[in-house]
Amino acid sequence: MKEISCKLLVIGAGPGGYVCAIRAGQLGLDTVIVEAGKPGGTCLNIGCIPSKALIHAAEAFEQARARAGGDDPLGISAAAPSLDFGKTVGWKDAIVSRLTSGVAGLLKKAKVKYVQGHARFRDGKTIEVETETGQQIIRAENVVIATGSAPVELLSLSFGGRVISSTEALSLADVPQKLAVVGGGYIGLELGTAFAKMGAKVTIVEALPRILAQYDAELVRPVSKRLAALGIDVLVGAKAKGLPSKGDALLIETADGKDRKIAADKVLVTVGRRPVTDGWGLEEIDLDMNGRFIRIDDRCRTSMRGIYAIGDVTGEPMLAHRAMAQGEMVAEIVAGHRRSWDKRAIPAICFTDPELVTAGLSPEEARALGEIKIGMFPFSANGRAMTKQGEDGFVRVVARADNHLVLGIQAVGQGVSELAAAFGLALEMGARLEDIAGTIHAHPTQGEAFQEAALKALGMALHI
Amino acid sequence: MGEHVIRLPDVGEGVAEAELVEWHVKVGDMVREDTVLAAVMTDKATVEIPSPVEGEILWLGAEIGDTVAIGSPIVRLKVAGEGNVQEGDATPEAPEAPQLPPQEKKVVPDNPAKPAAVEPEKKQPVAAPAQPGGTRSAGIGAPRREGEKPLASPAVRLRAREAGIDLRQVPGSGPAGRIGHEDLDAFIARGPQPGKVSGLVRNDRVEEIKVVGLRRKIAEKMQLAKARIPHITYVEEVDVTALEDLRAGLNKQKPGADRPKLTLLPFLMRAMVKAIAEQPHLNALYDDDAGIIRQYGGVHIGIAAQTASGLVVPVVKHVEARDLWECGAELNRLAEAAKSGTATREELSGSTITITSLGAMGGVVTTPVINYPEVAIIGVNKMMVRPMWDGTQFVPRKMMNLSSSFDHRVIDGWDAAVFVQRIKALLETPAMIFVEG
Numbered sequence: 001m002k003e004i005s006c007k008l009l010v011i012g013a014g015p016g017g018y019v020c021a022i023r024a025g026q027l028g029l030d031t032v033i034v035e036a037g038k039p040g041g042t043c044l045n046i047g048c049i050p051s052k053a054l055i056h057a058a059e060a061f062e063q064a065r066a067r068a069g070g071d072d073p074l075g076i077s078a079a080a081p082s083l084d085f086g087k088t089v090g091w092k093d094a095i096v097s098r099l100t101s102g103v104a105g106l107l108k109k110a111k112v113k114y115v116q117g118h119a120r121f122r123d124g125k126t127i128e129v130e131t132e133t134g135q136q137i138i139r140a141e142n143v144v145i146a147t148g149s150a151p152v153e154l155l156s157l158s159f160g161g162r163v164i165s166s167t168e169a170l171s172l173a174d175v176p177q178k179l180a181v182v183g184g185g186y187i188g189l190e191l192g193t194a195f196a197k198m199g200a201k202v203t204i205v206e207a208l209p210r211i212l213a214q215y216d217a218e219l220v221r222p223v224s225k226r227l228a229a230l231g232i233d234v235l236v237g238a239k240a241k242g243l244p245s246k247g248d249a250l251l252i253e254t255a256d257g258k259d260r261k262i263a264a265d266k267v268l269v270t271v272g273r274r275p276v277t278d279g280w281g282l283e284e285i286d287l288d289m290n291g292r293f294i295r296i297d298d299r300c301r302t303s304m305r306g307i308y309a310i311g312d313v314t315g316e317p318m319l320a321h322r323a324m325a326q327g328e329m330v331a332e333i334v335a336g337h338r339r340s341w342d343k344r345a346i347p348a349i350c351f352t353d354p355e356l357v358t359a360g361l362s363p364e365e366a367r368a369l370g371e372i373k374i375g376m377f378p379f380s381a382n383g384r385a386m387t388k389q390g391e392d393g394f395v396r397v398v399a400r401a402d403n404h405l406v407l408g409i410q411a412v413g414q415g416v417s418e419l420a421a422a423f424g425l426a427l428e429m430g431a432r433l434e435d436i437a438g439t440i441h442a443h444p445t446q447g448e449a450f451q452e453a454a455l456k457a458l459g460m461a462l463h464i
Numbered sequence: 465m466g467e468h469v470i471r472l473p474d475v476g477e478g479v480a481e482a483e484l485v486e487w488h489v490k491v492g493d494m495v496r497e498d499t500v501l502a503a504v505m506t507d508k509a510t511v512e513i514p515s516p517v518e519g520e521i522l523w524l525g526a527e528i529g530d531t532v533a534i535g536s537p538i539v540r541l542k543v544a545g546e547g548n549v550q551e552g553d554a555t556p557e558a559p560e561a562p563q564l565p566p567q568e569k570k571v572v573p574d575n576p577a578k579p580a581a582v583e584p585e586k587k588q589p590v591a592a593p594a595q596p597g598g599t600r601s602a603g604i605g606a607p608r609r610e611g612e613k614p615l616a617s618p619a620v621r622l623r624a625r626e627a628g629i630d631l632r633q634v635p636g637s638g639p640a641g642r643i644g645h646e647d648l649d650a651f652i653a654r655g656p657q658p659g660k661v662s663g664l665v666r667n668d669r670v671e672e673i674k675v676v677g678l679r680r681k682i683a684e685k686m687q688l689a690k691a692r693i694p695h696i697t698y699v700e701e702v703d704v705t706a707l708e709d710l711r712a713g714l715n716k717q718k719p720g721a722d723r724p725k726l727t728l729l730p731f732l733m734r735a736m737v738k739a740i741a742e743q744p745h746l747n748a749l750y751d752d753d754a755g756i757i758r759q760y761g762g763v764h765i766g767i768a769a770q771t772a773s774g775l776v777v778p779v780v781k782h783v784e785a786r787d788l789w790e791c792g793a794e795l796n797r798l799a800e801a802a803k804s805g806t807a808t809r810e811e812l813s814g815s816t817i818t819i820t821s822l823g824a825m826g827g828v829v830t831t832p833v834i835n836y837p838e839v840a841i842i843g844v845n846k847m848m849v850r851p852m853w854d855g856t857q858f859v860p861r862k863m864m865n866l867s868s869s870f871d872h873r874v875i876d877g878w879d880a881a882v883f884v885q886r887i888k889a890l891l892e893t894p895a896m897i898f899v900e901g
Binding site for chain 2: 337338339340342344400403404405428429430432434435
């Protein structure tokens with residue numbers, strides 16, 4: 001097959017890779033993107049988007065079920081609902097395919113050449129791609145490694161059969177009757193909650209003393225409360241030991257050291273994600289590493305000239321929007337613009353019930369840097385939250401005590417994921433408490449809690 | 465509650481006034497008995513003034529650099545109980561400036577932001593924001609700590625990046641030191657090479673440094689010397705090859721407690737003793753006010769020495785009675801004492817003639833300033849190997865210049881020349897230094 005030469009080659013068409021390629025194409029760079037799977041990567045195909053679809057469907061089903069109970073405070077009564085999970089998955093798949101074909105269309109529009117196949121470095125400038133029609137050699141002046149991440153597998157619970165990763169969980173044929181989730185991070189909680197709402201008996205097994213361990217206890221409390229209300233068993237300090245030789249169950253060792261068997265027709269393992277650093281010829285180019293990740297500088301340059309890396313393969317936080325921002329930046333750098341990583345905040349969201357958002361520094365991190373002020377406003381004092389039956393949770397603002405510069409914002413509550421935009425903007429613009437307090441927040445919205453939290457930090461809260 | 469006034473105590477025999485060189489307290493401080501309040505400097509020494517009582521500082525009666533008469537009030541304290549001030553008594557100590565001779569008034573007119581100034585700083589809130597006008601100058605807005613990220617919106621950051629400007633260099637005028645588009649415009653409009661970390665930046669800062677303490681003493685002494693003494697400076701070169709050979713030979717012998725490593729100075733000192741024996745009027749103090757020259761029998765050589773706080777002149781007394789080794793040992797001891805600040809007043813005064821030497825930094829020629837009221841100073845320049853013509857060829861010789869100044873009112877140029885030539889002859893044939901008679 002004829003060799004291709006290009007200015008920029010992107011390996012991996014996930015959110016980092018495809019954004020990088022689109023921007024590069026827009027800037028007139030001769031760009032090629034290689035993807036072994038479908039465009040959109042983990043995020044669109046087996047991550048963010050499909051999980052949000054299932055979470056939404058589960059939420060709708062759960063509400064209908066609650067109303068069928070006959071004691072709905074809103075006065076709605078309905079017959080007991082039923083769930084055609086096959087149809088749910090079909091709906092989810094339709095969204096995914098709309099988005100992936102959308103990405104393919106955007107790449108085409110930006111005149112990016114899309115090569116389907118598995119890429120592998122031959123050397124720093126040459127990539128071999130195994131395509132369906134044979135080997136394709138691509139020579140590139142610049143290469144962006146955007147190979148992403150994959151679920152971590154436990155030795156005692158290797159994937160296959162009843163043991164599934166998040167990927168399989170998003171494409172099950174039926175809602176499992178009994179689902180054991182190993183790992184109480186955000187992925188396990190999001191999926192576990194969704195399946196519980198769709199009727200599964202869910203048990204979450206977490207090795208650490210608490211779930212969502214990277215967030216402070218105050219922030220996680222409403223989530224724990226809701227998990228209990230949904231009848232989800234949360235076993236903290238417990239270790240998954242493996243599958244029993246017979247029967248649908250999971251063996252665990254509980255916090256007090258006892259062995260226990262949990263009934264489970266499916267075992268979902270969500271114990272984190274690892275960067276994909278194998279299978280594409282890292283050994284051929286021998287890049288400097290930063291632990292498991294590829295080491296990059298503030299321009300996403302690796303230790304080899306002309307080779308960049310973006311996204312999950314470069315480290316935490318493994319979030320699509322970080323990869324996108326990096327991808328955009330790298331495309332502009334390759335096009336000759338002066339750019340470097342200067343973002344102040346990468347917001348993170350858990351689509352748990354209720355949702356959880358963090359942006360910037362936690363109170364603990366901020367305190368380590370100097371004296372701080374904290375303002376917290378509960379949704380129980382917010383009119384809109386009441387009308388949405390979403391009174392659990394709060395917005396919390398952390399600022400420097402001396403000049404009131406906002407350092408971090410956290411929120412937990414129904415639908416707070418949409419507040420991430422305001423939080424990110426406030427931090428990126430360098431807002432002070434007075435800026436947030438002095439901005440009119442439309443009434444009645446949950447966003448008012450953000451303004452009130454800032455007022456509270458200034459000692460001037462109105463509604464509490 | 466009463467008031468206790470502390471007056472400047474008698475800090476030394478025959479001292480009528482002292483210069484306040486340091487405040488250790490400020491108004492509002494609580495002090496205990498024996499807390500050091502201030503340091504004052506007299507002609508003789510620096511003395512710390514302790515508090516005799518416990519109380520709160522109400523008033524400080526002088527500023528750093530002020531000369532205060534003995535017995536004038538310097539501190540007022542609020543104390544428990546009676547205090548030492550009667551009601552009617554209070555007026556004389558009203559907080560006017562302490563008695564200063566008019567010319568002593570500070571050079572800087574009236575700067576309220578002086579260290580240990582009496583007060584009024586605290587009245588305004590600390591972060592008085594946005595002074596009208598001048599908001600574009602550097603340093604407006606919250607100071608950015610080392611390593612702290614500059615605060616700017618993404619749009620400002622992008623513009624700065626495109627313009628090649630490092631935002632860390634840009635002062636932010638916004639709240640919390642935020643850098644706005646205006647700040648960036650101003651920064652671009654300003655320097656000739658904006659943005660380059662290594663670029664040349666104008667510095668319009670003027671720092672006011674009060675001339676106090678030792679620095680002031682030096683300044684006064686130098687001014688007196690130059691104002692009163694018409695200096696004549698005479699420079700001659702000396703071939704010190706033989707002297708250096710002798711010195712190296714002596715130093716090769718095992719040094720002991722009584723045999724310090726010799727520098728060139730002890731030789732020079734001994735040579736000066738010989739020369740002075742022939743020209744005793746060079747070893748004298750000229751009291752020009754009284755019109756009297758005091759010619760001394762003893763040769764007391766001051767050695768100008770640089771210390772961390774400035775120039776001091778420890779004195780080797782009675783050099784005529786010390787041999788080479790004793791001169792060396794005494795020199796070492798005094799240099800140490802001067803450096804560590806432990807030299808006594810006696811060790812720092814009483815010279816009748818002075819040597820100034822900067823060693824390897826000595827340069828080719830200097831114009832030494834006479835240590836008033838002495839009449840002569842010998843300056844030692846650096847030694848170097850120079851090609852000298854011996855009548856048939858150039859030979860490498862260790863050469864060193866002596867730059868010496870004399871008070872032309874009482875020393876004629878001829879006498880000065882004879883004196884230096886005599887020293888030169890002694891140093892060039894060092895055996896002559898040790899020949900008696």
